[in-house]
Amino acid sequence: MRKSTGFYFFKRKPIIQKDKYECWRDVAGLLDFTTKERLRVEWMVFFYTAGKENAAATAKYFGISRKTFYK
Numbered sequence: 001m002r003k004s005t006g007f008y009f010f011k012r013k014p015i016i017q018k019d020k021y022e023c024w025r026d027v028a029g030l031l032d033f034t035t036k037e038r039l040r041v042e043w044m045v046f047f048y049t050a051g052k053e054n055a056a057a058t059a060k061y062f063g064i065s066r067k068t069f070y071k
Contacts, residue, residue, distance in 0.1 A: 021045045043069060 028041045043062060051058040059069045
């Protein structure tokens, strides 16, 4: 009986997972979000990434009020 050497006839491509924010954008595309709805998704992506979970900074960056962002 031969021992497996790890050789496969057809090599697989590595599976590269997208980060959750790219998945959010993909879902927005699949659900045919309007431009306004996609912008709100971008608010949330910015809030969790570049905004460092700071609502005031996110609102200032997008030129909206904090109240609008919280809503």
